[in-house]
Amino acid sequence: MRSFFLSIFLLLFTGLASAQNFSDMTEAERDDFGAAVRAYLLENPEVIMEAVAVLEQRQNAQAAQNDQQLVVQYYDQLFNDGYSYVAGNPEGSLQIVEFIDYKCGYCKRAHPEVKVLLENNPDIRLVIKEFPILGEESTLATRAAIAVLINDGDEIYAAFSDALMTENGPLTAITVPLIAESVGADSAKMMEMIDSPIVSQMIQANYDLARQMQISGTPTFVLENQLLRGYVPLAQMQQIVDEARAALN
Secondary structure (H helix, E strand, C coil): CHHHHHHHHHHHCHHHHHHCCHHHCCHHHHHHHHHHHHHHHHHCCHHHHHHHHHHHHHHHHHHHHHHHHHHHHCHHHHHCCCCCEEEECCCCCEEEEEEECCCCHHHHHHHHHHHHHHHHCCCEEEEEEECCCCCHHHHHHHHHHHHHHHHHCHHHHHHHHHHHHHCCCCCCCCHHHHHHHHCCCCHHHHHHHCCCHHHHHHHHHHHHHHHHCCCCCCCEEEECCEEEECCCCHHHHHHHHHHHHHHHC
């Protein structure tokens, strides 16, 4: 908080600071200057809000630029890792990555909207990153989903992932195999594979990528060169997609 107010102070009085060398001021002059600043802000409190808005804009712009650099740096791990499930159009010109957790309420909220987004935009290639961060049920469901992807292929995985995301009950060693069987997955093979090194390696790779990209929550979307941290309503997501498509053309 102290650094925040210091930033506001510097933003408000950059011009004055350039005209003054504060180290050359006497203690009395510094006191007078501080009193003048305080009096000005008390008389014009709206200036503080204006400065806050400008500072937030600068910080947001810098954060967006940093995110774009991260996307460029980790592009292949994001879009072409060779193991993540790809939904939508595998040859689509617009690429999106979604980090998901099956116990995440906002992931569940976004799930049907992402499906609509894919239906309405046949040029989207969507890469799903399994990213369990919400406890044992998340980890179990993710391990099961990856095992199904390996054993049963994309179509069954898509149905299983959808069923897990729409399940509002507990995800346990009893319920998860039942959900798998309901979509045609081989639950016995899934349970044999669930704790295998390859499943662990795939999850760890996603953890490592998220850490490197400073991703700590779900859902997180990467849309071309943008990082969208958190749930984005369908209308807003469509607008972002339209803008990204226009930028490619």
